[in-house]
Amino acid sequence: MRRFACAGLLIAAITPVAAVAAGDGARGRELYETRCIGCHSIEADRIGPRHRGLIGRRAGSVAGFEYSPALRAATLVWDAATLDRWLTDPEATIPGQRMSYRVGAARDRADLIAYLTTAR
């Protein structure tokens, strides 16, 4: 019985805390065009940094963009899980950040992440 319990702990340790559902990138692009475009674009730094190459990039690392001290000091790397946390509640993810824009619906987050994943 103890062996099963240990196996369970091992599985829990290697399983992501909250897996992000596969999203619809086409719908994500539509969402991006209406919800994110106020501050961001794929190619250019605007109020927020450009999103081309976001996946796999360390937070706060776009050269020339003026980040908050909190983002500059962050060690977090953007992937589906970290982006899901960030879009759910930026301040809880990196306290002191400036974005604060929240995407409440899990499906919307998944679709946005699917789209951003295509912007390599």
Place this chain on the structure above:
Amino acid sequence: MQSLIQPRRNFLAVSGAGVLSATAVAVLAGRAAPAKAQTASMADVNILNVALGLEHEAIGAYELGAKSGLLQKPALDVAVLFQSHHKAHRDALAAAIASLGGKAVETKSLDDYAKALNAGTLKSQTDVLMLAARLELGATNAYLGVIPAFKDAKLGQVAARLAADETMHWTALSGTLSRALPATALSFGA
């Protein structure tokens, strides 16, 4: 400056946590700040500064449109009117940030905005109006999306009022572009 907050009694009847907000709200409403302001909420300052950056860019975008030679009357007059709204938003936000003890972000150069918005691709009045509509819709949703993050709920209401202006701009621009209205309710924010 036009008042963003009315009636006053709704906003000054605050708890201790709201005293700070009364300062910002008073400034947004065009009134002098209370003499003894509390320490600012930097979280709210940060959100207001992002909003200010967005307003700076909107002013720049309309400036680019007006100077492009692509806009004809009456679209040009509408663009100038909407730019004046964004300037009023800018002034109100900057004053509120200052009242909270923050430093307002500066505007960038028109060249910077032209580059960021890829303005070189604009070739017609329709192109300019489509860019403006895109930015106005983005601004609407940006304001709606940060409302839950404000520590001071009254600033959330200010954001909602700014979003209403942006929505009005988007609606007018969409009409000019002969675009259909949203087919479903609750199409903004979420």
